[in-house]
Amino acid sequence: MEKIDLKGFLKRIFSGFFEKKIVWLLITSGIALTMYGIFPDVWRILAIQLLNAFYNLSLNETPEKISWGLRLFLTATGAALIVSGLWFYFKTRENIKLxxxxxxxxxxxxxxxxxxxxxxxxxxxxxxxxxxxxxxxxxxxxxxxxxxxxxxxxxxxxxxxxxxxxxxxxxxxxxxxxxxxxxxxxxxxxxxxxxxxxxxxxxxxxxxxxxxxxxxxxxxxxxxxxxxxxxxxxxxxxxxxxxxxxxxxxxxxxxxxxxxxxxxxxxxxxxxxxxxxxxxxxxxxxxxxxxxxxxxxxxxxxxxxxxxxxxxxxxxxxxxxxxxxxxxxxxxxxxxxxxxxxxxxxxxxxxxxxxxxxxxxxxxx
Structure with a gap:
């Protein structure tokens, strides 16, 4: 019976897997924060409507005022996460080649x-x-x-x-x-x-x-x-x-x-x-x-x-x-x-x- 190279098999399966997940997490999180920083009321109302529809709640949809400072912070943080995700992708792209x-x-x-x-x-x-x-x-x-x-x-x-x-x-x-x-x-x-x-x-x-x-x-x-x-x-x-x-x-x-x-x-x-x-x-x-x-x-x-x-x-x-x-x-x-x-x-x-x-x-x- 031919010897199974379990280590090599697992390496082929998982090589690049975690790197791709990290890139996906950074970019999607960055997009979510950036959009919330730019359009906070839209996302808040949408989230409340979904919660009310799925869980039969009666949450108040009245917009709450969010300071410009917080909005700028969220937007800047989101943009930084997107840039980090792109940087990580190109940095690890060659390293994950088997x-x-x-x-x-x-x-x-x-x-x-x-x-x-x-x-x-x-x-x-x-x-x-x-x-x-x-x-x-x-x-x-x-x-x-x-x-x-x-x-x-x-x-x-x-x-x-x-x-x-x-x-x-x-x-x-x-x-x-x-x-x-x-x-x-x-x-x-x-x-x-x-x-x-x-x-x-x-x-x-x-x-x-x-x-x-x-x-x-x-x-x-x-x-x-x-x-x-x-x-x-x-x-x-x-x-x-x-x-x-x-x-x-x-x-x-x-x-x-x-x-x-x-x-x-x-x-x-x-x-x-x-x-x-x-x-x-x-x-x-x-x-x-x-x-x-x-x-x-x-x-x-x-x-x-x-x-x-x-x-x-x-x-x-x-x-x-x-x-x-x-x-x-x-x-x-x-x-x-x-x-x-x-x-x-x-x-x-x-x-x-x-x-x-x-x-x-x-x-x-």
């Missing part, structure tokens, strides 16, 4: 804007790191894929350098990129940064944060098709069906027919299935447990072939739990419905000191 938020704006499928989202990020200083690979991937070739990977690698290095040795930095992944590229980003950043996730909402055309809540979600099931003698197996298939089912027929043409396969899937795959951070954690744990099972079961294993249908946030998280020490070579495939084979290119998961291998099986993305 962290630097490194926004990883990753797109290769289509161009999107990142200005519309569903949460308040005022408590963060947002630094955007944009990885735009759409132009490179308009035409499929090893040259274009290599260029896209180099550009992604450069931005990844900037992110890691920015976060190195700093405990006030958080990453946030806003992904609408091809699945192999998303897996690779998660794999290379891994646990070096605490990362939140935003998913693109096609209906509202905005980014929705994957929230830390208790929303119910379906169990991730594991089905196994073990057809081979385990001693001789060198290649194993992992299919992951979150948004859509991953059918065996879509793997035709890759030379993987009859291989032992593990199918991680929802009972009824659906769009927008990821609803909470807790769900991401649990599904990642199921995937990691499956990888451990494969590593232990096949003594001659050389490669694991991953076919994924799901949201970018989970693809990133699954990539982040892969290990260069424990796992064999991991190849992640890209799906395109009109290509033959359907999975028309793949890359293997490599850290920054190794070159990523590109394998093109089709002609179009």
């Amino acid at each position: 962290k630097k938020l490194l926004q990883i704006a990753h797109s290769s499928i289509e161009s999107v804007e990142y200005s519309k989202f569903d949460v308040d990020l005022d408590n963060y200083e947002v630094e955007q790191y944009r990885i735009a690979q759409g132009e490179e991937l308009k035409t499929l070739s090893k040259v274009n894929l290599s260029h896209a990977l180099r550009e992604q690698g450069k931005i990844k290095e900037k992110i890691l350098q920015r976060a190195d040795g700093r405990d006030n930095v958080e990453a946030s992944y806003w992904g609408l990129a091809h699945i192999p590229l998303t897996f690779l980003m998660g794999y290379q950043i891994a646990d070096k940064l605490s990362t939140s996730f935003f998913e693109w909402n096609q209906n509202s055309l905005s980014w929705n944060r994957v929230k830390d809540n208790n929303t119910e979600y379906p169990e991730l099931l594991v089905s196994r098709q073990l057809n081979q003698s385990f001693e001789d197996v060198e290649d194993v298939v992992i299919k992951i069906g979150i948004t859509y089912q991953v059918e065996d027929v879509t793997l035709n043409g890759l030379g993987l027919e009859g291989r032992d396969s593990y199918y991680l899937h929802l009972p009824s795959p659906t769009r927008n299935a990821i609803v909470s951070v807790r769900q991401l954690n649990e599904y990642q744990a199921v995937f990691r447990k499956t990888m451990d099972e494969i590593n232990q079961y096949y003594p001659s294993l050389k490669r694991v072939h991953v076919f994924y249908s799901g949201q970018p946030s989970l693809a990133y998280r699954l990539g982040s739990c892969l290990s260069p020490r424990m796992d064999k070579e991991i190849l992640v495939y890209n799906y395109h419905s009109t290509s033959e084979p359907k999975y028309n290119w793949s890359i293997n998961m490599k850290k920054e000191w190794n070159e990523v291998a590109i394998h093109v099986t089709g002609e179009t993305i």
Whole structure:
């Protein structure tokens, strides 16, 4: 079970809360005193009428004379409170910021804007790191894929350098990129940064944060098709069906027919299935447990072939739990419905000191 950072959670909830309350109290009190000092009779009569109406009283509404000295004092005091509230707001505005938020704006499928989202990020200083690979991937070739990977690698290095040795930095992944590229980003950043996730909402055309809540979600099931003698197996298939089912027929043409396969899937795959951070954690744990099972079961294993249908946030998280020490070579495939084979290119998961291998099986993305 993942350790809960209660201190960090409470800090996120209450940071800036009391400062905002103090500002609100100073300004509203100042406005009330100032208005009473300028229009004392109006406020007194209004208050008496409200008391008489709600409590059936018969208080006298005849105005009482208030000295000019008292009115000036109330007005000056109110103005001072308003000024103090504004001063306190601007004085504490920078101090209440929690962290630097490194926004990883990753797109290769289509161009999107990142200005519309569903949460308040005022408590963060947002630094955007944009990885735009759409132009490179308009035409499929090893040259274009290599260029896209180099550009992604450069931005990844900037992110890691920015976060190195700093405990006030958080990453946030806003992904609408091809699945192999998303897996690779998660794999290379891994646990070096605490990362939140935003998913693109096609209906509202905005980014929705994957929230830390208790929303119910379906169990991730594991089905196994073990057809081979385990001693001789060198290649194993992992299919992951979150948004859509991953059918065996879509793997035709890759030379993987009859291989032992593990199918991680929802009972009824659906769009927008990821609803909470807790769900991401649990599904990642199921995937990691499956990888451990494969590593232990096949003594001659050389490669694991991953076919994924799901949201970018989970693809990133699954990539982040892969290990260069424990796992064999991991190849992640890209799906395109009109290509033959359907999975028309793949890359293997490599850290920054190794070159990523590109394998093109089709002609179009």
